[in-house]
Each structure stands twice: as structure tokens, then as C-alpha cells.
Amino acid sequence: MSTQVPEQVEEESSADAEQQSAAQQSRMEKKRQNAAARESQEQAEAEEKASSEEDTYLLKVFRYDPEVAGKQEPRFDDFHVPYHKGMTVLDALMYARDHYDSSLTFRHSCRQAICGSDAMFVNGRQRLSCKTQLSDLEEPVRVEPLPHQEVVKDLVVDMEHFYDQMEAVEPYFQTNDLPEGEQLQSRENREKIKMSTRCIWCGACMSSCNIAAGDNQYLGPAAINKAYRFTMDEREGEEMKQHRLEILEQEHGVWRCQTQFSCTEVCPKDIPLTEHIQELKREAVKNNLKFW
Amino acid sequence: MSQSYNRGLIEDFGRWREFSAGMWAWIFHKFTGWVLVGYLFTHIAVLSTALTGAAAYTETIQTLESLLVVRLLEVGLLAVAVFHILNGLRLLLVDLGVGLHAQDKSFYASLALTGAIVVASVPTFVAGVF
Ligand code: HEM
Numbered sequence: 134m135s136t137q138v139p140e141q142v143e144e145e146s147s148a149d150a151e152q153q154s155a156a157q158q159s160r161m162e163k164k165r166q167n168a169a170a171r172e173s174q175e176q177a178e179a180e181e182k183a184s185s186e187e188d189t190y191l192l193k194v195f196r197y198d199p200e201v202a203g204k205q206e207p208r209f210d211d212f213h214v215p216y217h218k219g220m221t222v223l224d225a226l227m228y229a230r231d232h233y234d235s236s237l238t239f240r241h242s243c244r245q246a247i248c249g250s251d252a253m254f255v256n257g258r259q260r261l262s263c264k265t266q267l268s269d270l271e272e273p274v275r276v277e278p279l280p281h282q283e284v285v286k287d288l289v290v291d292m293e294h295f296y297d298q299m300e301a302v303e304p305y306f307q308t309n310d311l312p313e314g315e316q317l318q319s320r321e322n323r324e325k326i327k328m329s330t331r332c333i334w335c336g337a338c339m340s341s342c343n344i345a346a347g348d349n350q351y352l353g354p355a356a357i358n359k360a361y362r363f364t365m366d367e368r369e370g371e372e373m374k375q376h377r378l379e380i381l382e383q384e385h386g387v388w389r390c391q392t393q394f395s396c397t398e399v400c401p402k403d404i405p406l407t408e409h410i411q412e413l414k415r416e417a418v419k420n421n422l423k424f425w
Numbered sequence: 426m427s428q429s430y431n432r433g434l435i436e437d438f439g440r441w442r443e444f445s446a447g448m449w450a451w452i453f454h455k456f457t458g459w460v461l462v463g464y465l466f467t468h469i470a471v472l473s474t475a476l477t478g479a480a481a482y483t484e485t486i487q488t489l490e491s492l493l494v495v496r497l498l499e500v501g502l503l504a505v506a507v508f509h510i511l512n513g514l515r516l517l518l519v520d521l522g523v524g525l526h527a528q529d530k531s532f533y534a535s536l537a538l539t540g541a542i543v544v545a546s547v548p549t550f551v552a553g554v555f
């Protein structure tokens with residue numbers, strides 16, 4: 134059973150204490166002594182492990198599960214995770230899951246900022262947990278699922294809408310001209326689209342955008358960036374560029390962007406998203422003003 | 426999985442402490458823009474009720490200008506207008522794709538310059554009201 138609500142370990146000893154009867158007094162006395170000895174030993178061990186405060190990190194993790202009675206109301210759980218140098222938020226979550234509560238649910242795969250599955254809201258900002266060092270964060274570290282997406286369970290959000298928007302811009306190379314052999318790209322053109330190719334579909338940008346939050350039809354930064362990657366690719370040809378601009382020029386395309394720069398700020402791949410969106414706006418204007 | 430938890434929109438402005446420069450610039454720009462629109466209508470309304478004659482007009486203006494609140498509101502109006510203009514220029518640069526890497530700095534510059542201009546204007550605005 135992986136969906137159990139975690140039990141509080143500390144509660145067991147206090148429950149024991151309540152059960153004592155008069156006849157058991159001496160036995161309980163002995164037990165108490167043992168407990169005290171054990172406690173001091175545990176404390177020594179814990180102190181050894183956490184010789185300074187920095188050696189454990191306190192994580193406050195968002196919990197929610199519609200299928201478990203005790204978790205239908207969202208809450209935050211505390212996890213004290215022993216720290217080692219280089220530990221990321223994802224490492225800490227995995228430690229918490231493996232050692233404290235196996236029902237703690239979150240997405241991850243590559244652990245090296247390339248699969249894009251672990252974007253989360255950490256200390257008030259969209260971040261890729263595997264790329265976020267605990268040492269860069271203030272304690273307690275608050276881990277929440279991405280805002281503006283519906284929470285399925287704990288840190289897992291529904292990405293369907295994000296993927297729909299990505300698909301809407303036809304995120305694949307296409308051209309109407311029949312290629313003669315290899316379709317080589319010029320170095321300059323490759324440089325131009327270089328940053329836009331780095332997107333890992335993590336959804337951090339979309340989650341940070343409050344325009345996207347208020348307008349479900351807005352393509353969003355990642356999809357527009359994806360469109361930029363192909364619109365600016367000279368090999369697709371003029372006709373295809375026209376087709377791509379028509380998608381972007383729609384009411385819920387590039388014009389929704391209000392240059393808040395939130396997406397650019399959070400993108401773990403440092404893609405200059407606002408810059409790309411602005412450039413496409415200018416392309417769209419040029420496309421419609423044909424008097425020069 | 427049929428249920429999911431929707432945190433709604435409350436989280437947005439409840440998280441203002443976490444907003445960064447571009448977001449603040451956006452909020453201030455919208456706010457100042459709408460204040461300016463509001464002022465424009467008030468302005469037209471007030472002046473058009475004072476158009477019954479030269480004396481009525483002079484009296485209206487003199488009464489208004491003798492009130493400290495009005496003087497303070499004028500300082501506020503200047504602040505709002507200056508910020509809107511300066512940040513409007515910043516947004517123009519952003520639209521042209523100029524200096525996007527320094528967009529946060531140009532926001533802080535707009536703020537600082539607005540502050541300086543407003544402070545410098547205070548003596549002129551409140552002169553003679555005390
Ligand atoms: C030199 C003077 C001004 C400049 C440079 C300027 C510039 C701008 C710019 C660039 C925007 C677009 C912001 C965006 O992209 O989101 C804007 C928005 C706005 N401006 Fe101005 N503006 C000026 C004067 C005014 C005045 C006098 C008023 C009021 C009568 C005004 C009211 C507004 C409003 C209400 C908006 C927000 C529109 C919206 O909701 O999108 N502005 N301004």
C-alpha cells in the first residue's frame with residue numbers, strides 16, 4: 134500500500150506511557166530508565182549526525198491525495214533530511230520518500246535537468262528540483278506542485294493542457310519543398326535558434342505566467358518558443374514560415390504576452406523566452422504591414 | 426483518478442512577496458494607466474461643472490487649490506503620470522527588443538527617476554497652501 138497516510142512515530146512511546154497500571158509501576162520505572170538511556174544515546178547519535186544545524190534540512194512538502202481520506206484536505210508535511218554536499222531538492226525528496234514516507238509522490242527521471250519532469254514550486258518560485266541546490270535555499274524549504282495546474286497528487290500536476298498547447302504549434306520540422314539530400318543549416322541560423330532548441334518541456338514557464346493562468350487558450354511561453362525554433366529555421370522555407378506565423382498571430386497567440394518576464398526568469402534552461410516572443414510579435418507586425 | 430485539487434487564483438496576488446521586477450512593472454503600469462484614465466474623467470467632470478462663467482471657474486479652481494488634499498493628490502498624479510511615461514518608454518524598448526537583459530534595471534531606474542522628480546516637485550505643488 135503506497136497511499137498510506139504516514140503514522141507519527143513519536144506517538145507510540147506516549148501511548149505506552151498511558152497504559153501503565155499500578156501493578157506495573159516498577160516495571161515501568163525500569164522501562165523509563167531504559168527509555169531515558171536510549172533517548173540520550175539517540176540524541177548523541179543524532180548530534181553526531183547533525184554536528185551543526187546545517188547538516189539537516191527541513192522540508193515542508195505539499196500533500197494531497199483525493200483517494201485517501203486523511204489527505205483530501207491539502208496540508209504540508211515536515212521532513213528533516215540529512216544533508217550532504219551537493220544535495221538537490223530532488224535528492225532530498227527522494228530521501229524523504231525512501232526513508233520516511235513511501236507514499237510521497239512526485240515525478241522525476243533523469244536527475245540531470247534534461248527530462249523536464251520535476252519542475253516544482255520551491256520557496257515561491259518555479260524551479261527544476263534536480264537542478265536546485267539545497268544550499269542555495271533558505272530554510273525551511275517549501276516544496277509545492279506547480280501553480281496554475283491542477284494537482285493530481287502531492288507534487289504531481291496535470292500537464293495535459295501544457296502538452297496540448299505545445300502540440301498546437303506543430304512542434305516538428307516540416308517543409309513543403311522536397312529536399313535534395315541533406316537539409317543543412319547555416320551556422321548563423323543554427324546560432325539564432327540555439328537557445329530556443331533547449332526547451333525540455335518542464336512547464337515551469339507556463340506555470341509562472343499569470344496571463345496563461347487567466348487565459349486558458351493562450352499558447353504560453355514554451356509553445357511560442359517552440360514555434361520560434363521552427364519559424365526562424367530558414368530550412369522550412371517561406372511558405373511554412375507564413376503558416377507558422379498564422380498560428381502565432383491568432384488572438385490567443387503572441388499578442389497575449391504582456392512582457393512580465395516571469396517565464397524568462399524561471400526557465401531552467403535560460404531560454405530568453407520574452408525576447409523570442411517579442412521578436413515573433415515584430416515578425417507578425419511585419420507580416421501584416423506590407424507597405425514597404 | 427477522477428478528482429484533482431484546484432488551488433484557484435488566490436495564490437496569485439497572495440504571493441506578491443515573491444514577485445520580481447517585471448511583474449511589479451506590469452502591475453504598476455496597469456495601475457497607473459487606469460488611475461490616469463480615472464483622473465481624465467474626473468478632470469473633465471469637474472471643469473465642465475465650472476464653465477458657467479469666468480468667476481465660477483476662477484472660484485472653483487481657487488477653492489480646490491486651497492485644499493491641502495488636492496495639492497497632495499496633485500503630487501500623486503504627477504508620480505503616477507511620470508512613472509507611467511517612463512515605464513511606457515521602457516516597454517517601448519522591450520517591444521523593440523532593445524536591452525531585454527536589463528529590463529529589471531530599467532524598471533528600477535524608472536522608479537528611482539519617478540521618485541526624484543516627485544520629491545523635487547513637492548515644493549512647487551504645496552507652495553502657498555499652508
Ligand atoms: C507619454 C505618455 C504615455 C506613454 C509612453 C504610455 C505608454 C503605455 C504603454 C507602452 C502601454 C502598454 C503596456 C503593455 O504593453 O502592457 C500603456 C498602457 C496603458 N496606458 Fe499608457 N502611456 C502614456 C500615457 C497614458 C495616459 C495619459 C493614460 C490615461 C489617460 C494612459 C493609460 C493607459 C492604460 C489604462 C494602459 C493599460 C492598458 C491595458 O490594460 O492593457 N497612458 N501605456
Ligand code: SF4
Binds near residue numbers: 331332335336402
Ligand atoms: S521554455 Fe524553459 S521553462 Fe518553459 S518548458 Fe521549456 S525548459 Fe521549461
Ligand code: FES
Binds near residue numbers: 244245249251263
Ligand atoms: S529529473 Fe529530469 S529534469 Fe529533473
